Amino acid sequence: MKIILNNNNKELVNKVMEYGGKRVYECFQCGMCASGCPVASDTEHKIKRTMHQVTLGLEEQIMDKKAIWLCTTCFMCLERCPQNAEPTEVVFALRRVSAENGIIPEAQIEVANNIYHLGHAVTVEKGIKLRNKVNAPLLKTAGSDKKYIDEIQKLIDSTHSYSLLRIEKDWKPKRDDVIGCD
Amino acid sequence: MAKSQIEKKELKNSSKIGVYVCHCGTNIAGSVDIKEIVNFSKNLQNVKIVREHMYLCSEQGQNIIKDDIAKEGIDRIVAACCSPRTHEEIFRKTLNSTNLNKYLYEQVNIRDQCSWPHFKDKENSTKKAKQLVKSGIYRASELEPLEDRKLSVLKSALVIGGGISGINAALDLARGGYKVYIVEKNPSIGGKMAQLDKTFPTNDCSACILAPMMVEVSNTPNIELLTYSEIEDVLGHIGKYRVTVRKKQTFVDWKKCNGCGECSIVCPVKVDNEFNCNMDKRKAIYTQFEQAIPMRAVVDKDKCVKCKLCVKKCQLGAIDLTENEDEFLEFEVGSIIVTTGYDLFDPNIKPEYDYEHPNVITSLELERMMCASGPTKGEILRPSDGRKPQTLSFVQCVGSRDEKTNDYCSRICCTYSIKHARLLKEKYPDMDIYMHYIDLRCFGKGYEEYYRMAREKGIKFIRGRISQVDSIADRLEVSGDDDTLGEQISVIADLVVLAVAMESSKDAKKLANILNISTDKTGFFKEIHPKLKPVGTDSDGIFIAGACQGPKEIPDAISQGKAAASAAASLMSKGEIEIEPLFAQIMEDYCAKCRTCESLCTYKAIKYNEDNKMEVDIALCKGCGVCGASCPSGAIKSNHFTSKQIRMQIMALTEAII
Ligand SMILES: Cc1cc2nc3c(=O)[nH]c(=O)nc-3n(C[C@H](O)[C@H](O)[C@H](O)COP(=O)(O)OP(=O)(O)OC[C@H]3O[C@@H](n4cnc5c(N)ncnc54)[C@H](O)[C@@H]3O)c2cc1C
Ligand code: SF4
Ligand code: SF4
Numbered sequence: 158m159k160i161i162l163n164n165n166n167k168e169l170v171n172k173v174m175e176y177g178g179k180r181v182y183e184c185f186q187c188g189m190c191a192s193g194c195p196v197a198s199d200t201e202h203k204i205k206r207t208m209h210q211v212t213l214g215l216e217e218q219i220m221d222k223k224a225i226w227l228c229t230t231c232f233m234c235l236e237r238c239p240q241n242a243e244p245t246e247v248v249f250a251l252r253r254v255s256a257e258n259g260i261i262p263e264a265q266i267e268v269a270n271n272i273y274h275l276g277h278a279v280t281v282e283k284g285i286k287l288r289n290k291v292n293a294p295l296l297k298t299a300g301s302d303k304k305y306i307d308e309i310q311k312l313i314d315s316t317h318s319y320s321l322l323r324i325e326k327d328w329k330p331k332r333d334d335v336i337g338c339d
Numbered sequence: 340m341a342k343s344q345i346e347k348k349e350l351k352n353s354s355k356i357g358v359y360v361c362h363c364g365t366n367i368a369g370s371v372d373i374k375e376i377v378n379f380s381k382n383l384q385n386v387k388i389v390r391e392h393m394y395l396c397s398e399q400g401q402n403i404i405k406d407d408i409a410k411e412g413i414d415r416i417v418a419a420c421c422s423p424r425t426h427e428e429i430f431r432k433t434l435n436s437t438n439l440n441k442y443l444y445e446q447v448n449i450r451d452q453c454s455w456p457h458f459k460d461k462e463n464s465t466k467k468a469k470q471l472v473k474s475g476i477y478r479a480s481e482l483e484p485l486e487d488r489k490l491s492v493l494k495s496a497l498v499i500g501g502g503i504s505g506i507n508a509a510l511d512l513a514r515g516g517y518k519v520y521i522v523e524k525n526p527s528i529g530g531k532m533a534q535l536d537k538t539f540p541t542n543d544c545s546a547c548i549l550a551p552m553m554v555e556v557s558n559t560p561n562i563e564l565l566t567y568s569e570i571e572d573v574l575g576h577i578g579k580y581r582v583t584v585r586k587k588q589t590f591v592d593w594k595k596c597n598g599c600g601e602c603s604i605v606c607p608v609k610v611d612n613e614f615n616c617n618m619d620k621r622k623a624i625y626t627q628f629e630q631a632i633p634m635r636a637v638v639d640k641d642k643c644v645k646c647k648l649c650v651k652k653c654q655l656g657a658i659d660l661t662e663n664e665d666e667f668l669e670f671e672v673g674s675i676i677v678t679t680g681y682d683l684f685d686p687n688i689k690p691e692y693d694y695e696h697p698n699v700i701t702s703l704e705l706e707r708m709m710c711a712s713g714p715t716k717g718e719i720l721r722p723s724d725g726r727k728p729q730t731l732s733f734v735q736c737v738g739s740r741d742e743k744t745n746d747y748c749s750r751i752c753c754t755y756s757i758k759h760a761r762l763l764k765e766k767y768p769d770m771d772i773y774m775h776y777i778d779l780r781c782f783g784k785g786y787e788e789y790y791r792m793a794r795e796k797g798i799k800f801i802r803g804r805i806s807q808v809d810s811i812a813d814r815l816e817v818s819g820d821d822d823t824l825g826e827q828i829s830v831i832a833d834l835v836v837l838a839v840a841m842e843s844s845k846d847a848k849k850l851a852n853i854l855n856i857s858t859d860k861t862g863f864f865k866e867i868h869p870k871l872k873p874v875g876t877d878s879d880g881i882f883i884a885g886a887c888q889g890p891k892e893i894p895d896a897i898s899q900g901k902a903a904a905s906a907a908a909s910l911m912s913k914g915e916i917e918i919e920p921l922f923a924q925i926m927e928d929y930c931a932k933c934r935t936c937e938s939l940c941t942y943k944a945i946k947y948n949e950d951n952k953m954e955v956d957i958a959l960c961k962g963c964g965v966c967g968a969s970c971p972s973g974a975i976k977s978n979h980f981t982s983k984q985i986r987m988q989i990m991a992l993t994e995a996i997i
Pocket of ligand 1: 523
């Protein structure tokens with residue numbers, strides 16, 4: 158479908174810059190970011206295109222596809238970009254803009270709740286049980302002690318992330334994850 | 340076998356030829372079998388020595404040749420190597436440093452003619468090389484010693500075209516003590532640069548940096564400035580050209596006029612103002628622009644209604660409207676520099692861009708609008724209604740990189756459009772500016788940084804050539820493609836700016852004919868060698884510089900102007916030059932005075948003189964051989980390309996290679 162460039166959101170680029178994608182204007186569309194991106198070939202996440210869409214203010218196109226959430230944040234593009242346009246930072250900024258608009262994929266909500274309740278993005282319950290069984294010492298992680306988790310919760314409660322991330326008070330982890338065991 | 344032995348007897352038997360086969364690294368050796376050429380050459384008549392070398396033009400290679408001349412008595416040299424265009428001079432000098440006459444040298448180009456074009460077919464490439472080397476050897480047997488001639492050179496120059504390139508050429512020569520004539524067709528010098536507002540890559544004001552140079556031109560005693568003038572005729576040759584200049588009638592006595600402009604104020608006739616791209620009016624009596632040099636009025640002969648209001652107004656009595664013949668001036672110069680610049684592509688040729696719409700303008704029109712002294716006093720306004728545009732699209736490559744118009748890249752429009760976009764964005768920060776390009780060619784020093792600053796200012800760069808501009812009500816739809824999005828896009832713009840191509844000037848061809856120099860397929864003047872002789876032409880004393888040679892920005896136009904001045908100065912400084920004796924000679928006893936040659940010579944070098952004899956002007960003759968080939972009596976000998984020499988070559992080329 159033909160895109161009429163006038164019908165764009167001129168504020169998007171300013172917002173992205175405010176939210177951390179300060180150097181998005183430096184991009185000159187060389188494609189180095191996209192060519193080194195580990196997810197580009199298998200997903201809709203096309204970082205060079207995203208950079209261009211931001212400068213053109215094509216917000217709907219960016220947000221529609223949810224592609225920005227597929228970035229692994231490996232920072233490969235940020236390392237390599239010859240203009241130091243910091244594409245990863247632009248992705249972060251776009252996620253912030255998206256979250257503000259209430260658009261966060263379910264998987265991310267789950268991760269947020271994991272952190273809020275367990276102190277980890279991915280759960281390690283099964284691992285803790287296993288370690289107990291063999292009398293291994295307790296893992297010193299953010300989730301290993303209630304007092305750490307309290308602090309994490311205090312932090313999240315004090316910002317508007319609490320509502321943005323749709324934290325549920327009576328939340329149960331959906332998967333019993335397997336970090337560090339099996 | 341028997342046949343070729345008979346023919347061989349035709350060869351002069353006395354010469355001792357040295358044959359030198361060069362590998363040129365792998366350039367030649369990669370696809371010509373050098374050993375085979377060496378063995379083959381050894382068996383040819385008159386050949387005394389055959390050697391091969393990795394780089395024959397190296398000092399070591401040249402020393403081998405010198406040694407063979409001194410110790411082995413070699414009296415003819417054949418080098419099988421690269422192009423005589425680049426290397427003949429070097430090897431002739433090698434011979435010159437010995438006792439051997441430098442014209443007893445023959446160069447066979449087995450690189451450009453064998454190894455390069457036939458690099459995939461070593462066998463046939465070698466076969467062809469053998470044939471060519473053989474023809475070189477046969478020709479060498481017939482070579483004759485020749486002496487260079489000396490020619491005196493006048494220490495004065497003509498610069499045609501008073502743009503930034505010509506101004507620089509003229510100033511450099513004048514500073515070096517040479518007398519310079521500048522011939523400029525407009526009333527003032529300055530060229531296109533005088534029409535520009537600010538200039539990339541530094542954004543300094545064009546007039547501010549140009550005007551001081553223009554003033555210096557008018558204040559330099561040994562520059563004679565002939566504006567509102569054109570070249571009528573040029574005769575003669577390197578060192579001494581006889582120039583005729585037509586001075587168009589101005590109807591104003593420039594010795595009296597002080598450029599006050601009172602005449603223009605009273606003149607009732609309004610005429611489209613070319614200097615402002617016809618976007619406003621000037622009068623029938625006018626000065627070309629505010630900083631004009633010379634600051635003198637001229638009357639537009641075709642538009643004047645002879646009301647004589649100006650005549651009455653002028654307190655200095657400078658105006659006389661009686662029509663006279665144009666004035667003709669004649670003078671002589673030692674060399675000529677052509678700096679006639681460029682014209683712009685007419686966008687009407689591409690109707691898809693709807694140039695007829697008032698809000699579709701060219702980049703030079705925008706440039707005039709941006710200029711404080713321009714038709715809108717520096718404000719950007721839509722021509723249709725005088726309103727400030729909100730959205731602006733720049734369309735790149737209009738008439739460039741297009742087989743249907745000009746296939747070349749105009750080189751500078753990317754950078755000047757970026758300049759325009761930046762200057763507009765600085766002045767009107769909320770203007771939306773789009774630039775549609777194929778790829779951005781910002782190649783010069785500081786240009787990449789210049790482009791980056793444009794991105795930082797929020798100018799939107801869209802990769803994809805615009806296919807169409809349509810009017811929708813009072814706005815314009817610019818339709819294109821966005822390569823990154825992979826989608827068709829359009830911009831609804833208030834003003835569309837076409838980055839039009841630089842083209843050769845309309846009268847370049849006419850001037851080329853007068854000067855006997857060439858133009859290339861694009862119509863720009865042709866340099867003799869694109870890398871090694873960028874400002875030389877095929878007429879030795881005539882140089883080209885600036886945008887008349889090809890699209891160019893100001894720094895390059897100035898560099899070339901200075902390069903041409905230096906080339907002209909080194910030609911003139913000694914007051915005489917040596918020229919190759921490769922001209923035609925008339926053998927009077929045979930000449931029947933049929934004058935066939937006279938009518939055929941492109942260079943007008945043969946004339947029937949007062950003594951009723953055919954005479955060759957050796958300074959004009961290029962040794963092309965047309966006369967020699969056409970003379971029914973065989974009375975013309977072309978030095979270094981005699982019939983005998985050429986017959987030998989043909990013989991070698993038509994004999995089967997054994
Ligand atoms: C819109 C636009 C913007 C530009 N901006 C920039 C910029 O920002 N920076 C930059 O570096 N470059 C810029 N340029 C390029 C610049 O204009 C040229 O590089 C420069 O003018 C070339 O100088 P020149 O002396 O070779 O030719 P010209 O400027 O064309 O001068 C040639 C002169 O010769 C005269 N002439 C022509 N034919 C004859 C004849 N037969 N007899 C006598 N006189 C003759 C002409 O009247 C003219 O005075 C721009 C060009 C355009 C179109
Ligand atoms: S590598 Fe940098 S400059 Fe190149 S396209 Fe990606 S963000 Fe743009
Ligand atoms: S300089 Fe740019 S706009 Fe001009 S022809 Fe070349 S690529 Fe096209």
